[in-house]
Amino acid sequence: xxxxxxxxxxxxxxxxxxxxxxxxxxxxxxxxxxxxxxxxxxxxxxxxxxxxxxxxxxxxxxxxxxxxxxxxxxxxxxxxxxxxxxxxxxxxxxxxxxxxxxxxxxxxxxxxxxxxxxxxxxxxxxxxxxxxxxxxxxxxxxxxxxxxxxxxxxxxxxxxxxxxxxxxxxxxxxxxxxxxxxxxxxxxxxxxxxxxxxxxxxxxxxxxxxxxxxxxxxxxxxxxxxxxxxxxxxxxxxxxxxxxxxxxxxxxxxxxxxxxxxxxxxxxxxxxxxxxxxxxxxxxxxxxxxxxxxxxxxxxxxxxxxxxxxxxxxxxxxxxxxxxxxxxxxxxxxxxxxxxxxxxxxxxxxxxxxxxxxxxxxxxxxxxxxxxxxxxxxxxxxxxxxxxxxxxxxxxxxxxxxxxxxxxxxxxxxxxxxxxxxxx
Ligand SMILES: Nc1ncnc2c1ncn2[C@@H]1O[C@H](COP(=O)(O)OP(=O)(O)OP(=O)(O)O)[C@@H](O)[C@H]1O
Ligand SMILES: [Mg+2]
Numbered sequence: 001x002x003x004x005x006x007x008x009x010x011x012x013x014x015x016x017x018x019x020x021x022x023x024x025x026x027x028x029x030x031x032x033x034x035x036x037x038x039x040x041x042x043x044x045x046x047x048x049x050x051x052x053x054x055x056x057x058x059x060x061x062x063x064x065x066x067x068x069x070x071x072x073x074x075x076x077x078x079x080x081x082x083x084x085x086x087x088x089x090x091x092x093x094x095x096x097x098x099x100x101x102x103x104x105x106x107x108x109x110x111x112x113x114x115x116x117x118x119x120x121x122x123x124x125x126x127x128x129x130x131x132x133x134x135x136x137x138x139x140x141x142x143x144x145x146x147x148x149x150x151x152x153x154x155x156x157x158x159x160x161x162x163x164x165x166x167x168x169x170x171x172x173x174x175x176x177x178x179x180x181x182x183x184x185x186x187x188x189x190x191x192x193x194x195x196x197x198x199x200x201x202x203x204x205x206x207x208x209x210x211x212x213x214x215x216x217x218x219x220x221x222x223x224x225x226x227x228x229x230x231x232x233x234x235x236x237x238x239x240x241x242x243x244x245x246x247x248x249x250x251x252x253x254x255x256x257x258x259x260x261x262x263x264x265x266x267x268x269x270x271x272x273x274x275x276x277x278x279x280x281x282x283x284x285x286x287x288x289x290x291x292x293x294x295x296x297x298x299x300x301x302x303x304x305x306x307x308x309x310x311x312x313x314x315x316x317x318x319x320x321x322x323x324x325x326x327x328x329x330x331x332x333x334x335x336x337x338x339x340x341x342x343x344x345x346x347x348x349x350x351x352x353x354x355x356x357x358x359x360x361x362x363x364x365x366x367x368x369x370x371x372x373x374x375x376x377x378x379x380x381x382x383x384x385x386x387x388x389x390x391x392x393x394x395x396x397x398x399x400x401x402x403x404x405x406x407x408x409x410x411x412x413x414x415x416x417x418x419x420x421x422x423x424x
Contacts, residue, residue, distance in 0.1 A: 014245060015282045015289065021243035022275040024268060027072055032238060033231040034070050037224060041074045044220055048160045049082070051092050053186055053193035058168075058217050061224030063201045064266030068166055070224075071197055072098070075162065093192075094160045095119045101170040107178050110171075111146040112138060114163060120153065127156040143181075150194075151185055158191035168198040169205040179213040226265020232258040235267050236274055244278065249289040253277065256294045273297050306404055309381060311416040316358075316366055320374045322413040323353035324384060329406035344399040346389070347375065361417070375400065 020026060031038060047054040059067050075096045081087050082094045097117045104113045114120065115129035115138055122128070129138065129149055138146065153159060163182060165171075171178055185194045198217050206214060227235065236254050257277065261270035276297035281289040310321060327345050351371050358365040366374075375398070378384045387399045402409070413419070 014287050015248045015278050016243060017245050018243050019275070019278075021239055022271055022278075024271070027069055027076065028238060028242075030238070031066060031070060031073055032234045033227060034066050034224075037066075037070055037222065038074055040222065041070065042077070045074060045078055045162065048078070048094055048162070048193070048195075049088070049090060049092055051090060051158075051160070053160070054162065054195045055219035056183065056196045056198070056217050057220040057222065058198045058200075058206075059222045059224060060200050060203065060205070062226050062265060064261075064264070064268035064270075065201075065224040065226055066267060067199045067201070067224050071164055071166075071199065075164070078162075092160060093125075093157055094162065096162050096164070098164040098166065100166045102167050105170055105172045107174050107181060108143050108146070110163075110165070110178055110182075111143055111150060114161070115146060115150055115153075120159075120161075125153070125157050125159070127153055129153050147181060147185075151188055154185065154192040154194060155189045160192055161194045163194065163196050165196060165198045167200065169200045169202040169208075175208060176210045176213040179209070179217050183216050227262070227267055227270075228265065229255075229258045229262035232261050232265075232267060232270045236270055239271060239274065248281075248287060249278070250291065253289050253291050253294050256291050257297075260294070260298055269301070272301050276301050303408060306383075306408070307412045309383070310409065310412050313381075315363070315417070316370075317374050317378060318413050318417055319357050319361065319363070320350070320354050320371065321378065321383065321409060322417070322419075323350050323357050324400055324402055325406040325409040325413070326357075327353055328402045329410065344387075344401050347372070347398045347400060350400055361419070 021028075041057070044057055045054045059071065061067055075098070078094060079096055082092060095117075096119065097114050099110065099113045101110070104110050120128060121130050138149070141149070154161065165178075168175075179196065179198075182194060182196055196217060206218070209217065233254060236258060240249055240254065254274075257270055257273045260273060261267070273294060277289050277293040280293045280296050280300070281287075310318065313321065324345060327350060328343060351368060354371060355365040365371075375384070375386060379386050383403050385401045385403065387401075389397045389399050
């Protein structure tokens, strides 16, 4: 038994040298193909070293284009710089607070996160948010009190705070309020500053800001382009060099990963494929990752991505997806109609299945109209495709086609909704 364990462990190290290098949290020493973006960001935030407020920055770009990693990279360098007494000749006090707005999605949460952050509660500061022993801490305070506390800490210390609001589009309530409030601080203090770096992969996000917040947040605005296949290849090679054993992956396999990921220009997807392909080769006891492993990795990763996307859908959309998958796996009731491509479903029949699934789940079905909106949203997420049905089939009926294998979708949703296998 013990022998086997060690044997397995040794085998595992045949492919990977250091698997943590492939993790999404790892910040590489260099970021190929983001040199210009990094220089540019450095120039913007370097203003703080003259004790001036850096412009706020809004960075947008598709998923996996290196927004988060580039910002973290530059701010880490900034922190290192100011911590070095030889370099920081102006003795500027800079604090970086990073947060993801998927988790911190309200004004209150965001203020709390800033005040509670470790970097704002260090001994070197004259006053800190949590040092006020006379009160019960920050928990019971409302946003107005938190704001006052932040103001005081900045003022007392001449603090320059850079707040990173990653996935800023995920702020659910009072987005304009947050931007307005945080930047207003600068008008009320005579020493220190607060600036914002907002990141988003939602191109429509800017439209949701009112003109004032927009011009405030977007003092600087940058677009991160998707990576092309060549760029992805060098990003991959960097990770292979650090994370894989020597000569354990074919060059053609790396090219294949880069080509797949170049469809969306997504480095995260490329790295996921790389890791998965390595694991597949390793699990089958081979010493080298080849093209075949990459193909297999693609299927596996797509399934994971789909499972995650489906399980985060609101309940009724999951029921709609389930109904589509259940009908699709029967081949479609209307298969016999020659007009309809095999596998296409009528929206009417899906609505009926949805109603009946809601009933068996003890949920009240939403109206046809809402159902129709759900279909549009599912299409936007790339889970289904919709076509208007040809004339003469049925009035406003639409034809629905599933983007993924129905059996897998059914099993994912069954788990996610806690369904038994009795529901049709
Ligand atoms: N130029 C690069 N060099 C090396 N690794 C990179 C580069 N760009 C991105 N990566 C890696 O790709 C992954 C995705 O990058 P990142 O998280 O920065 O994307 P993002 O633009 O923030 O995406 P999202 O909008 O989904 O949050 C991370 O693991 C990151 O380390
Ligand atoms: Mg990101």
